[in-house]
Amino acid sequence: MTNRILVTGSNGLLGQKLVALLHAQPQTELIASSRGTNKLAALYPQVRFVPLDVTDRAQVQAVLAAERPTHLIHTAAMTNVDECELNREDCWHQNVTAVEYLVEACAQQGIHLTHVSTDFIFSGEAGPLAEDAVPGPVNFYGQSKLAAEQIVQASPAPWAIVRTVLVYGTAHDYGRTNIVLWVRDSLRAGKAIKVVDDQFRTPTLAEDLAQGCWLVARQHATGIYHISSSELLTPYEMALQVADYFHLDKALISRVDASSFSQPARRPLRTGFLIAKAQQELGYQPHSFQEGIALLARQTDTR
Template sequence: MRILITGSNGLLGQKLVVLLRQQPGVELIATSRGHNKLAELYPDVRFVPLDVTNPQQVERVVAQEQPTHLIHTAAMTNVDECELNREACWQQNVTAVEHVVAACATYKVHLTHVSTDFIFSGEEGPLAEDAIPAPINFYGESKLAAERIVQASHVSWAIVRTVLVYGTAHDYGRTNIVLWVRDSLRANKPIKVVDDQFRTPTLAEDLAQGCWLAAKHTASGIYHISSSELFTPYQMALQVADYFQLDKSLITRVDGSTFSQPAKRPPRTGFIITKAQQELGYQPHDFWSGIALLARQTA
């Protein structure tokens, strides 16, 4: 197998590089915009610069590298930024997918495309793969449009949807629920955390595992990849405080109306992951074990 990853500098992309470079029989090509953040850590991994919004670059790189499988992780994922910068969001999340799909069709490459729970309205959850999408923010609209491009194409494809990804990465500026809570409490900083939204949080290593399994099996169709435990962010924050033995009294429980964010959040998503478990052999960490893994990596 020859697997090309887009977005290899991102959180998921980095976890895929770590995972796939260890797999026997896998030749790995990492691609991302800008310089290779993992060059010093993994000099053995082939890296090719790639801006997925440039159709000529996408076509040239796929033609040159001749992958058998492509895992498309590159995307604009900051939900509020997507709401405020819709043109950039559409370019990165939709137009780029058109370019990737076109190249995969030309060179007969299996595509694993990463999507999100934010394509759903959040009126009911946890959700199975056949739930009806109805996004309530522009990020969700862009990711649903991308899914439809993939589904309407003539390529061999799998769509991997995920929920609230957390983890730690090298030279990576963005935070997530676990790091934010831990670092705030360590700094003795009070935080407000919502208790009226529900998610099945996903360890980045588990999402990488789900993407690898979809590619490995040349899977076809949609797969929900997350943990199986449904929590509110407030409940997650309490677990983070407990794990790191930090002061829970600094955590104030609030509802979503406390924050004025540009993009609406779906109140209740989370995934039913039975299909991925049965068809792909996917086995996620529970949240406590995920925190423990992150703690070891950042010790």
């Protein structure tokens, strides 16, 4: 049977990785969708693209009725944590209201929905966390993503929630940086950087997250899955690994704690995920952080 998969947010980091992965899968028809023009048109001219603003209920209804996907992987979201804190109405519209519209349309048409969520629904007191850990967000972004999860879980249509942690990767025409490239580029420029050593995460390579979403959709899996790496690291420890890999000066890296930064949104201190469920039920196998650094080096370094 052919899976017809529609991806929202195909211009984003995860969306681009899903397009790269899914367009080559046998018995899979891919529909990419995003706000604005298709950034991947030149790279994947064979992939069908439809413009879709997920905050527009009429557009959501029309596109899903016309395209008739069997699966929808929802990656579009407002993910800048400080922006979400400062622009709460916009955050709620993009992260919660949009999910209401998608869930409604998926329920009407019997579409399997994979919804991407985050470790920021948790308080950060007890990581690494299994899927049944009790949520307790400490910022508005986390509150919005938890509200979206609750909407998904109430859907009568088949659903899965894929939670992830600190996603890093590189993509085409994509403005945002990530911890690996930020550390590498800062140190190459001889710039001293301050990196926190009291926050714990299991950093997730974007390709691994795409693989996890694909495994869920392909197996028509339902329920909640934690998709990340299995290594619990602080950003400071990550920065040291990046410096070692690229043979850069670690003396430029200063270890600090989170209280030395003044940011609009609080960050949970200790999250990270236990991924045994995804490994056992889906066959998910993530890269190590070292392998992730090496992949980014191949993708971004021309020398």
